[in-house]
Amino acid sequence: MDVKQRMQEIAQAKYGQELSQCGDGQLYHVLLQLSQELCQGRRAPAGERKLYYFSAEFLIGKLLSNDLLALGIYDQVSQALAECGHSLSAVEEAEPEPSLGNGGLGRLAACFLDSIAALGLPGDGVGLNYHYGLFQQELRDNKQTERPNPWIEDESWLIPTGIEFEVPFGFGPVKAKLFDIAVPGAHTDVANRLHLFDVEHPAPAPEGGIDFDKTDLPDRLTSFLYPDDSDEAGRLLRVYQQYFMVSAGAQLVLKELDERGHDPRSLSAHAAIQINDTHPSMVIPELVRLLLQRGLTMDEAVEQVSHTCAYTNHTILAEALEKWPISFIEKVAPQLVPILKELDARAKAAHPDSAVAIIQGKPGQEVVHMAHMDIHYGYSVNGVAALHTEILKGSELKPFYDIYPGKFNNKTNGVTLRRWLEVCNPKLAALLDQCLGTQWRTDPTQLNGLMDLYNDAAVLERMQAIKAENKRGLADALRREQGVELDPESVFDIQVKRLHEYKRQQMNALYVIRKYLDIKAGKIPERPVTVIFGAKAAPAYVMAKHIIHLILCLRQLIEDDPQVRPWLRVVMVENYNVTWAEKLIPACDISEQISLASKEASGTGNMKFMANGAVTLGTRDGANVEIADLVGPDNIYTFGASSNWIIELYDQKARDPKMGYQSELYYRRPAVKPLVDFLLDPVLTRLGDAEALKALWTDITGKDWFMSLLDVESYIAARDRAIHDYGDKPFWARKMLVNTARCGFFSSDRTIAEYDRDIWHLK
Ligand code: 26W
Numbered sequence: 001m002d003v004k005q006r007m008q009e010i011a012q013a014k015y016g017q018e019l020s021q022c023g024d025g026q027l028y029h030v031l032l033q034l035s036q037e038l039c040q041g042r043r044a045p046a047g048e049r050k051l052y053y054f055s056a057e058f059l060i061g062k063l064l065s066n067d068l069l070a071l072g073i074y075d076q077v078s079q080a081l082a083e084c085g086h087s088l089s090a091v092e093e094a095e096p097e098p099s100l101g102n103g104g105l106g107r108l109a110a111c112f113l114d115s116i117a118a119l120g121l122p123g124d125g126v127g128l129n130y131h132y133g134l135f136q137q138e139l140r141d142n143k144q145t146e147r148p149n150p151w152i153e154d155e156s157w158l159i160p161t162g163i164e165f166e167v168p169f170g171f172g173p174v175k176a177k178l179f180d181i182a183v184p185g186a187h188t189d190v191a192n193r194l195h196l197f198d199v200e201h202p203a204p205a206p207e208g209g210i211d212f213d214k215t216d217l218p219d220r221l222t223s224f225l226y227p228d229d230s231d232e233a234g235r236l237l238r239v240y241q242q243y244f245m246v247s248a249g250a251q252l253v254l255k256e257l258d259e260r261g262h263d264p265r266s267l268s269a270h271a272a273i274q275i276n277d278t279h280p281s282m283v284i285p286e287l288v289r290l291l292l293q294r295g296l297t298m299d300e301a302v303e304q305v306s307h308t309c310a311y312t313n314h315t316i317l318a319e320a321l322e323k324w325p326i327s328f329i330e331k332v333a334p335q336l337v338p339i340l341k342e343l344d345a346r347a348k349a350a351h352p353d354s355a356v357a358i359i360q361g362k363p364g365q366e367v368v369h370m371a372h373m374d375i376h377y378g379y380s381v382n383g384v385a386a387l388h389t390e391i392l393k394g395s396e397l398k399p400f401y402d403i404y405p406g407k408f409n410n411k412t413n414g415v416t417l418r419r420w421l422e423v424c425n426p427k428l429a430a431l432l433d434q435c436l437g438t439q440w441r442t443d444p445t446q447l448n449g450l451m452d453l454y455n456d457a458a459v460l461e462r463m464q465a466i467k468a469e470n471k472r473g474l475a476d477a478l479r480r481e482q483g484v485e486l487d488p489e490s491v492f493d494i495q496v497k498r499l500h501e502y503k504r505q506q507m508n509a510l511y512v513i514r515k516y517l518d519i520k521a522g523k524i525p526e527r528p529v530t531v532i533f534g535a536k537a538a539p540a541y542v543m544a545k546h547i548i549h550l551i552l553c554l555r556q557l558i559e560d561d562p563q564v565r566p567w568l569r570v571v572m573v574e575n576y577n578v579t580w581a582e583k584l585i586p587a588c589d590i591s592e593q594i595s596l597a598s599k600e601a602s603g604t605g606n607m608k609f610m611a612n613g614a615v616t617l618g619t620r621d622g623a624n625v626e627i628a629d630l631v632g633p634d635n636i637y638t639f640g641a642s643s644n645w646i647i648e649l650y651d652q653k654a655r656d657p658k659m660g661y662q663s664e665l666y667y668r669r670p671a672v673k674p675l676v677d678f679l680l681d682p683v684l685t686r687l688g689d690a691e692a693l694k695a696l697w698t699d700i701t702g703k704d705w706f707m708s709l710l711d712v713e714s715y716i717a718a719r720d721r722a723i724h725d726y727g728d729k730p731f732w733a734r735k736m737l738v739n740t741a742r743c744g745f746f747s748s749d750r751t752i753a754e755y756d757r758d759i760w761h762l763k
Helices: 003-015 024-040 064-070 074-083 088-093 104-118 232-259 264-270 283-293 298-306 326-332 334-350 370-377 386-396 398-403 417-423 426-436 444-453 457-482 505-520 542-559 578-587 605-611 624-631 643-655 663-667 673-680 690-702 708-725 729-741 748-760
Strands: 050-054 123-128 136-140 143-147 159-169 172-184 191-198 271-276 309-312 323-325 367-369 381-383 408-410 491-496 529-534 568-573 590-593 615-618
Touching: 003 024, 003 074, 024 064, 024 074, 024 088, 024 172, 050 104, 050 232, 064 074, 064 088, 064 104, 064 172, 064 417, 074 088, 104 123, 104 172, 104 191, 104 417, 104 748, 123 232, 143 542, 159 232, 172 232, 191 232, 232 264, 232 271, 232 283, 232 326, 264 271, 264 283, 264 298, 271 283, 271 748, 283 298, 283 309, 283 334, 283 370, 298 334, 298 370, 309 370, 323 326, 326 334, 326 367, 334 370, 367 370, 381 386, 386 398, 386 408, 386 624, 386 643, 417 426, 417 578, 417 605, 426 444, 426 457, 444 457, 444 729, 457 568, 457 578, 457 729, 491 578, 491 708, 505 529, 505 542, 505 568, 505 673, 505 708, 529 578, 542 568, 542 690, 578 605, 590 605, 590 708, 605 615, 605 624, 605 729, 615 624, 615 708, 615 729, 624 729, 663 690, 663 708, 673 690, 708 729
Parallel strands: 050 123, 050 271, 123 191, 271 309, 309 381, 381 408, 491 529, 491 590, 529 568, 590 615
Antiparallel strands: 136 143, 159 172, 172 191, 323 367
């Protein structure tokens, strides 16, 4: 096909204009249509068994560049646009970013769909079509405010399918309408689908903020991802959303099984369902229910479901392990209750230990432990990094591992290097082509070949020149979008991820305070550093909002201080999302991965930064451990207490609340106290909400549940060392090179090949 000609035809038909006369917004719609035509012409991958990846989140990001690359027309389109005076990056600005996820879990699901298609495997995503996403973040008066984030335009990637199912809620049936987004596989001729269910009459965006009547069902079911769950109505809405997703999804699975000519009794031979964290867990009793309806006995239904469903755990944080009151399920989907009781009774009969029960609690107050159901009735349980899986087996889920050792397996996360290197960092990708040929694009382990160029001065210089260009690009974007003027010669030190105490953005802020106090005392740092944050706080997570407030007050303090500003800058990117990540990651020198050891299941940002030649500063947590093993100790900065020690501290604390980690003791240390007490200093508090900063101070000095103070001194030392080393250009450039060279393992193509080999068996 002549790509340019087809673009011209579409532009004529749509707008009666030449390409050169079209604006960027029009060109985006021309390319949207072209991509959709090409996707439509692709076949679905064949296979005896088909995967359904059930997930509450798919953080797919903008699709245009990604799809053009997967369709193999990226270069042709870029060139065609250039020939008529346009640029693909400008056209891309016109694309709204879909808002279907929150953080790592959702982005992982999106990378996985990309890789499943690229490997030519039959596998679709199943989720919900949230209209206003998580929320759009605004930073005003040093605080986060939230507004709806409408992203669906009249013409979008969503394809109406005409397929509908009825979801039987307690209050009556609700129609679920299916929309699809095509997922073309790179280097193949296939396309899979992301199936997103929606209600028939989605409610308009609430006025003002993101508050709405959570009992306004069904029209509000697909308004927001994670609506405020600080009250009962919010939590109940979550269960309604989950059941809506899994009931419609399960019906789709059975419909397709039927269309492929298979009996429901052979479900597990022809379908695999991956349950992405516990949000889709109700698919288990729902499938049992639907199979009973189709004439299977309870034994047959349970047998089929148990060989169809597999569960991925993404966290050991207790608050994230969902337990729903059975009274909620009675309300949302009463027909599931007898099935849940039967599943529970069977599990209890086989395994009387109450720790592994599905339904727990006193009569009248029973809760359903979703992860427990997944483990008993799923055939595989996987963690998302080697350390995380070991922690699941050895402590968090040990009673289950004792029962089902064969079900447990590790699948270290990965990221699609097509988006996270080829598309977001075209200059580095071109250099890699020059050095290695293009094979690394299909086999990222070939990047190891870069190690042969470890002492090649020209390559090292070029890598640094590209980093400098990317830093200027980021500085330009931040100037345009936020009006800040940055120094691209400074060290770009970046922490971007969900705001959570365990990720310890507050510890990063304590480092900023350390440097601020040093500079005020006349101790000038070795070189200027720009500390960049990007993070959304869950609307009801008070402490997270206090941490954002601290960061923004520090930013203002430093911006206004001509003595400090030349050496230290703080920037908080407003509304951090995939689009920002694509600009930030290629421009990063130091990648902050500083979670409390044992708490970050894997991390995936760490992998993206590494691929783009940033050097990790991190704890020995999640996939950082595997990054450290791959790059070696000279090419990563690790610090802090080990995960074993942290687990031991939590155990001690559980046995005796007075023992174990006592933040009070660490707070008293002379190197720590002034940093924490700065939260009470009028110099800072006059810029914001003294109460909020006091609340944060009280929490850190008295509780510090995620132990920032335990590690803060070794963190400061490690960070200073990294910033010092940065000054030796060739020395630093080699670290960059090694990080890119060793990132091939973290391709999600590798991860997906392992899921298929060990869990799905699709072909
Ligand atoms: C309360 C329900 C709940 C709790 C937490 C919903 C969603 C979440 C997170 C957003 C889950 C999440 O994103 N987990 C992350 O998953 C990534 C992919 O495996 C890991 O790399 C991260 O370490 C993990 O935090």
